[in-house]
Amino acid sequence: MDSAPLQSPQPKLFPSIIERLAALEYSQRTEESYIQWIKRFITFHGKRHPREMGSEEIEAYLNHLATDKKVSASTQSQAKSALLFLYKEVLQHALPAMENLIKVKADKRLPVVLTKHEVQAVLSRLDGSMWLMVSLLYGSGLRVMECLRLRIADIDFDRLELLVRDTNGYKNRITLLPASLVEPLKAHLQEVALLHEEDLAKGFGEASLPAGLAKKYPEDGKTFTWQYVFPSSKLSVDQRSGAVYRHHADEKTVQRAVKKVAKQADINKEVTPNTLRHSFATHLLQGGQDVQTVQALLGHADVSTTMIYTQVVNTGGRGVASPLDVI
Structure with a gap:
């Protein structure tokens, strides 16, 4: 023992x-x-x-x-x-192997995916920054927290790219920025810039920096470049340092909004923000995009994780048209 x-x-x-x-x-x-x-x-x-x-x-x-x-x-x-x-x-205490551990098996259910019509029904019931956030979940294949953690510096309008930062900075990836979101996003950032200027005028205006940068460039937290694309409506106090930051928006507001509009649109599926990401992957595959490219955009370490979306694409007789539908 x-x-x-x-x-x-x-x-x-x-x-x-x-x-x-x-x-x-x-x-x-x-x-x-x-x-x-x-x-x-x-x-x-x-x-x-x-x-x-x-x-x-x-x-x-x-x-x-x-x-x-x-x-x-x-x-x-x-x-x-x-x-x-x-x-x-x-505690710096080496533990022996847990030989009697009961491991929970991963759920192998297929992800919930929306049709393109259902995606449009969801987006058409949103507006403002919420519409923009949910549009990025679907249009760029972002997880909800990846979307909320986006910084101004992560957007490349010229190359139509987004830099998605890993929490610890080790597995950053590049995904696409939909061309249709360029102008709405630029207009949104003008509002973010005004909020940032107001914060600076009050002696605040600092955002917590990604891992590693705070030590190298401690003053960069007050630059517009490192502000969150979707800032919180309230300032908050960091529990570690006591510093006052403008953090990113709350994920729960996105979750509630997506669930609400899905219900309004009479979509009889369990719809969450991640459903938009699943739909992004599935629709790319349905459009003929190769699995490896979709894997890179999603940031999956193993292609087998991405392959589950091919099962979604192939549902309904494995993608084969019924003879009844072609007579």
């Missing part, structure tokens, strides 16, 4: 976790998620200190998530990553 206490006194647990996450330049979103999983793990085991526990307790908790909570594979994986981070990076 791997539950012997670790030696030597250590600083308080959660400040140490936050300090280590910051040192490794994890995003604030990841920080919040990891802390919540660690708290749930500790509570599950009667509020025992992690130093008194080890791989058996981690395994028991992850199995609880799988069998009792019926979580998804991605949720269990996230919980596991948080706990492994705790023991490896914070």
Whole structure:
């Protein structure tokens, strides 16, 4: 059993976790998620200190998530990553293999995809910045958080490209910018520029910089180039530094808006922002685009992930026309 206490006194647990996450330049979103999983793990085991526990307790908790909570594979994986981070990076405790871990199998259901008519029905019921955001989800194949994290610097109007930054800056990719969105996007950025000027006049106007840049160019956070394309309507205080930032818009507002207009359009499918991304991939394949290009635009590490959209394209008799329809 791997539950012997670790030696030597250590600083308080959660400040140490936050300090280590910051040192490794994890995003604030990841920080919040990891802390919540660690708290749930500790509570599950009667509020025992992690130093008194080890791989058996981690395994028991992850199995609880799988069998009792019926979580998804991605949720269990996230919980596991948080706990492994705790023991490896914070407690500096090597864990033996978890041989009795019950792994949740990934859901192999086909993604929900809209027809082009349904996409138009969704977009026609939106306006302003929300219309622009959802248009980018479909027109550029962005995940909702990728869209919200776009910076002014990430837009190349001349090349019709968007730079999609990985949270930690390691797997950036280039995707397309629809030509039809160039003028609406430029008009939107004029409004963002006015908001930024107002913030600067009040002594604010700073956006948190991507990982690594804050140390190199600490003053760049106040430049227009590094502002978010879709800024929040409110200023916020960074929990780590205490600095006042203009963060990006809230993903929940996009989720609610997409769900609302899909219902208004009488679309009898479970529509989320990611449904627009799925539709982007499927419609490109239906139009004859090769899988490797779609893979690159979506940022999939493995082409097998992209191949699931070929199954969507081939549904309905595997893409074969019924003889009844051609007589």
